[in-house]
Amino acid sequence: MGIEGNSRIAVVLMAIIIISSIGLVLLLNTGPQTLEWRYGDDDARREHDVIKITGIEDTDISITFVDEPDLVARVTYELHSDNTAPLYIDDDTIGVVEISGGSGNDRVKTLEIVLGIESAYNILIRGANLTASVTYSNNANVFNAVITFESPDSHIEFIVTEDISFGGEFQAFITASDVEIDVNLPDGLNGVFRYTSPSVDILSLIGWSSEPGARYETETGSTSFPFLDLSVGADSIRASLST
Numbered sequence: 001m002g003i004e005g006n007s008r009i010a011v012v013l014m015a016i017i018i019i020s021s022i023g024l025v026l027l028l029n030t031g032p033q034t035l036e037w038r039y040g041d042d043d044a045r046r047e048h049d050v051i052k053i054t055g056i057e058d059t060d061i062s063i064t065f066v067d068e069p070d071l072v073a074r075v076t077y078e079l080h081s082d083n084t085a086p087l088y089i090d091d092d093t094i095g096v097v098e099i100s101g102g103s104g105n106d107r108v109k110t111l112e113i114v115l116g117i118e119s120a121y122n123i124l125i126r127g128a129n130l131t132a133s134v135t136y137s138n139n140a141n142v143f144n145a146v147i148t149f150e151s152p153d154s155h156i157e158f159i160v161t162e163d164i165s166f167g168g169e170f171q172a173f174i175t176a177s178d179v180e181i182d183v184n185l186p187d188g189l190n191g192v193f194r195y196t197s198p199s200v201d202i203l204s205l206i207g208w209s210s211e212p213g214a215r216y217e218t219e220t221g222s223t224s225f226p227f228l229d230l231s232v233g234a235d236s237i238r239a240s241l242s243t
Contacts (some may be wrong), residue, residue: 037072037097039118046095049073049119050143051100053111058128062112063123063133071116073097073209078109095119098156117165120145130154133157142228147197150175158210160228162186167226174232181239183230190227191218191243207243218243 019191039045049072053061058080066074099111115121120141125132130151138143143162149156155178166189185191191208193216208216218227220243 003103012150016143023191024030024175032078033075033105034076036074038137039072039095045119047119048122049097049115050096051099051113051115051123053119053124054122054126054129055100056108058108058112058129059108059127059131061125061130061132062110063217064117065115065117068116069097069116069118069119069140069241073116074114075099076110076112077142080109081221082098083210115140117141124150126150128144128153130156132156133159135159135161137163139165141165142170144170146171146173148173155176156180158182162183164189169225170228172228174230174234175237176233179234179237181232181241183228183240185218187243188226190220190224191226192229192242193236193239193241194229194231196233197235197237201236201238202241202243203238204240206241208241216241 041138049061051073052100066085075097117139118141121142122145123134125148128151132149132151132154134147134149134156140163142160143166149158150173152175154176156176157180158172158174158175160183162184166186170189182192183191184192185207193208195214202210203217205216207220208218211217216239
């Protein structure tokens with residue numbers, strides 16, 4: 001698997017470290033800059049690709065999906081600072097992208113991630129003072145997928161559209177200060193939404209019902225496979241739930 005539009009030896013980029021599908025990447029510089037990873041014709045596909053984002057702060061994050069079957073990830077980023085240093089790449093694990101942010105002036109300002117739809121993804125986002133948007137659409141594969149967002153002082157918008165490819169259990173675990181949820185499940189996908197929050201505002205409720213124990217379930221059965229298991233802990237939650 002290769003990196004598109006970048007040298008495999010050294011390029012001047014930004015101040016985060018990516019341990020990715022092509023190995024160790026040391027990035028220093030403001031952007032916006034873009035890195036891209038794709039499966040090659042001879043690469044064996046993983047059942048689940050991995051996106052791991054940790055140690056970032058004061059960052060705007062966007063994760064979306066695009067109908068490009070060979071795409072692992074396209075990452076566009078910008079720093080708060082203007083430091084520069086070489087980028088070094090070493091081939092390593094196919095289908096794994098790990099992003100670790102700097103501190104102080106080397107903080108990541110924006111991080112836009114576009115993922116493919118051939119494989120399901122296990123996604124981890126952990127940081128401080130984040131503003132995040134995650135949208136599952138464009139036939140995104142969520143078969144036994146897991147997303148975990150852990151940033152208690154942050155905001156996240158979590159969106160699931162009808163346009164997904166599903167099966168098994170799709171799990172989402174969110175810990176944040178402020179959470180906006182917009183879930184519109186396709187026919188055949190059940191769901192349960194569990195929450196811990198002093199403030200929950202249900203903006204829309206179609207095909208879901210309130211149940212004892214601080215949760216909402218689809219009326220067709222919450223944990224009959226396939227299903228979405230959404231667990232949220234936040235100071236404030238606003239949710240639109242439909243089927």
